Amino acid sequence: MPHWETHGGSGPHLLLVHGLLSSRAQWSLNIAALQKFCQPVSLELFGHGRSPSPEDPDCYRPSHYLKCFEVIREALGVEQWFVLGYSLGAGLTIRYAVEQPHRVIGHIFTNSTSGLADKQQVADWRNSAAEVAAGIRSGGHAAMERIPVHPKHARKLPQSVVAQLVQDAALHNPEGIASTLEITNPEVSARTLISSNPRPALLIFGTRERRFQAHKAYVEANMPQLTIAELDAGHGMNMEAADAFNKAVQTFVSACLTS
Numbered sequence: 001m002p003h004w005e006t007h008g009g010s011g012p013h014l015l016l017v018h019g020l021l022s023s024r025a026q027w028s029l030n031i032a033a034l035q036k037f038c039q040p041v042s043l044e045l046f047g048h049g050r051s052p053s054p055e056d057p058d059c060y061r062p063s064h065y066l067k068c069f070e071v072i073r074e075a076l077g078v079e080q081w082f083v084l085g086y087s088l089g090a091g092l093t094i095r096y097a098v099e100q101p102h103r104v105i106g107h108i109f110t111n112s113t114s115g116l117a118d119k120q121q122v123a124d125w126r127n128s129a130a131e132v133a134a135g136i137r138s139g140g141h142a143a144m145e146r147i148p149v150h151p152k153h154a155r156k157l158p159q160s161v162v163a164q165l166v167q168d169a170a171l172h173n174p175e176g177i178a179s180t181l182e183i184t185n186p187e188v189s190a191r192t193l194i195s196s197n198p199r200p201a202l203l204i205f206g207t208r209e210r211r212f213q214a215h216k217a218y219v220e221a222n223m224p225q226l227t228i229a230e231l232d233a234g235h236g237m238n239m240e241a242a243d244a245f246n247k248a249v250q251t252f253v254s255a256c257l258t259s
Contacts, residue, residue, distance in 0.1 A: 002065075003050040004043040004072055009035030012105060012253070013078055015069065016042045019087025020114075020180065021150050021172065023049035025164035026086070030238055033246035038082065038253055041072065045089070045184075047176015049168045054176075060183035065092050066099060073103060082253060084108040086238065088180075091115030091188030094197075098190070101198035106256040108202045108249060111212040111235050116219065117189040125186040133182035140174045157239045194223040200259070202252040203228045204245060206237035227252065 005024070006013075014034060018026050024042040034040045044051040046060055058064055069092075073081060082105050085093030090112035097107040109115065117125070136143050145152055151165035201223060205216050207230050220228060229248035233240040 001068055001071060002043055002046055002052075004041060006076070007031050007035060007040040007042065009037075009039040011038040012257070013073075013076055013081040014038040014040050014249075014253070015072065015081060015083045015093070016040055017083070017085045017089030017093055018043075018045065018048070019089055019112075019149070020045075020185070021048070021144065021147060021169065021177070022086070023165060023168035023171070025049075025161065025168050026236075026239060028161055028164055029158065029242035030246055030249075033242075034249065037250050041076070041081075043068075043072070045180060047173045047178075047180050049171050051176070053173040053179070057179060057183055060179045062092055062095055062184065062188050065184075066096050069096050070100070070103070079103070080105045082106055082108065082256070084249070085112070085115065086110045087112050087235065088114050088185065088188060091190050094190040094201075095188075095193060097199050097201070098193045098196060104199045106200040106202070106252060108204060108252060110204050110237060111206050111209050111215075113212060113215065114185055114188050116191045116194075116215040118191060122186055122189055129182045129186050133178035136174050136178040136181065141170070141172070144169070144172060144174065144177055154236070156234055157236050161239050191218075194219060197223050197225055199225065200252075200256050201226045202248065204237060204248050205230050206233040206235055206240070207231065208234040227255075 031040050047053045083093040090109035097104045154162045231237045231241045231244050238245040
């Protein structure tokens, strides 16, 4: 099982799933605000932060993560909850909502190139995955630090969050990160599933991330039961524009509970 923890609060539970080379620290500007209307539950992906790095490659497949989500939900003793996926995590939470709609009140996701990758992008990742993973395994933390999304390269995020993310990055396991890039990333796209979305969904869209513009247009045209909240921020909108992000989540959760 990946590492997960509850943060208390009031209202329904909300599972928070971060992205590549991130950790629970990315929610540090959100937890207190979220606790006012829900009960946040943070999860760290395998190889990240406090989570283990299983040897079994199947543990890194999206299908296994979905089973882990169910184990967590059952441990909490709740029939339904909300889920929120950021970047790589968005592909996992969208899949979960489609496959387990009776367990999801509503789901939220952010800009996610991996979660909405088309066939060509997926093929490209599959073709390069083994080489990329080998580079991480041989290069360790130095190789991970060369990845553009490593928190040491963050320039637009609040320094208080960056400091926590960098500290947690020292806990990342090269083997687990390599397996994430080799297995999870090429398999996580939920692009072919969104047309059958069965539950209310919210895309919190960071408008400054240009490469996600086409994905946003595709989701808007093809995903039923979708609401879009546009934030004047980039990929890390929950940290760059924390207040607006927290308010968007609150508005969506409230609407789902009163509909």
